[in-house]
Amino acid sequence: MANVFSNKARALPQAPSPLTQTAFQRILLISALVVVILVLAILLSLIISSFPSLKAFGLNFFFSTTWDPVSSRFGAVVFLAGTLLTSFLALLICLPFSLAISIFIGEYFRERILSSLLKQVTELLAGIPSVIYGFWGLFVLVPIVRNLEMKLGVLPYGVGILSASVVLSVMIVPYAASIGREVIALVPSDLKEAGYSLGATRQEVVTKIILPYARSGILAGILLALGRALGETMAVTMVIGNSNIIPRGIFSPGNTMASVIANEFTEATGALYLSSLIEIGLLLFIVEVIINLIGRYVIKRVTVEV
């Protein structure tokens, strides 16, 4: 019996019938819609669950620096500041490295062992669990930062905005670099050859042709990296110091939105407390959307039409 079946299956590689075609299309459509519906559902449930807090504090929630579970007064500015500061600082630190890696692998040494090794290692970075980054930050980076702080004469906490940003920057390098590499490798060779034929040096080709051509793609990679940095929780919470104050400098401890949610959600007793934490989640969602929209606009502006 089994033999008959397998023979039949091997016999004719048929073209798919119109019926299976439409079924295939439907499956694609449904899968795509599920994702959209999921995002909208998350937004909706965030809004509904944060309603008590929205009602109690209104817009004041976005301007108040108080976060006092005992007297049930909540404001998100401290965490918003911490999230934005660490993420953009991380981006700033990661930018030269990820750009260098993209250019090196995407243009200079495309086929060599060194570049494939570099590629593998960068991609490996993306696969390391964030708690490992957190421990690395705590045991390796924090003592280094503390030594630096002692030399500079500031309070030697070690943990703080700077440590969190450096850990974040290492975590987001692979995201920025891998997309950068792809788009740099995609720059048409006739453009590059035209540059060379006009007597341009390699460096000139990179800075005057490749980078302008690929900049929208590079920006897209950076945007993806920024999204990752904004939402990172575990690694940040381990090295940022978790002080609910607006950071006064890069050595100051602080706290981020994702970190406070992860820290306080399990023991949040009281409806208003829980709802305020969820409102922070909503705020994080909104920040991500805004940054994505800005990014999209910027990418559109800088895209080079050939």
Place this chain on the structure above:
Amino acid sequence: MRALFAILLTLSLFFFASLSWAREVELVGAGATFPYPLYSKMFYSYWRATGIRVNYQPIGSGGGIRQLVNLTVDFGGSDAFMSDEALGKAPARILHIPTCLGAVVLSYNLQGNPGLKLTAEIVADIFLGKIKRWDDRRISEINPDISLPDSDIVVIHRSDGSGTTFVFTDYLAKVNSEWDEKVGRGKAVSWPVGLGAKGNPGVTGLIKHLPGALGYTELGYALLNGLPVALLSNKYGRYIEPSPVSISQAASVNLPGDTRISITNADAPLAYPMSSFTWLLLYGEQAYKKRPFERAAELVKLLWWVTHEAQKYTEPLHYGPLPEQAVMRGEMIIKSVTYDGKRILQ
């Protein structure tokens, strides 16, 4: 044909296997992380002795209470007793069974690990940010034998909501009116100064790596990490070292019938002042959500065992055993548990 037969065989195997599992009761609990090392030891021993599995998830006291109120677990665990208001909101009467005593201790990172003495006022002022340096006159006055460094005190507190924080802030609120007004007591508070770290391991880790750090943690974690522990003055002005004996002394006060009492700054001469009960919570009437009688009976048996035979596991793990009075109160409460209006234990 053969394939079909194989599928049927596997299915039937699964069916019978699940039948035999169903006969075995697995009790499910969730809650406090503070007594988790003790509970996991206890429940493992209980499984070895009786074959009854107890699945306890250390998700935090708040989460444990939430799950009990939502009827998803057989019992909850909490370091802070439920308030009258919270009990009123629960779907049915919830009972508190004390299981052991724990201590919150002050650990620090000073060169040479000197034995430090602290008083309630000094601790409150350090955590309020009023005492900023180790060589402050008030600290050196009561510690004449040790040379304190002329460096800043790095205050470490918990960043996550926790029962440990509740015990610590409850103590400070009792002994210091300024703390009571400005900060108050809670599982998470608005800290005037300091760095936050997640969990007892996070706090001990930070203290270990930050010279000049001072933080509060659970006794077991401090000892496990080889951190020095400060002696703390109690209500009678004596400097008490936290130990299972001095912790249990704190519970030698008169206990209310439902055992819901805060025993920080206890009125006992040899008591360590930052001690606390930890409780397991269950419903007084067990016939809810169509639970079988068997399950309720196993739960009651387990609680009896935890408050009696299992007390021998407390001291090796640096928890305080229940004093006699607490055991008796626990017995009364366990005996009052009913199933369909009838007492389970006679």
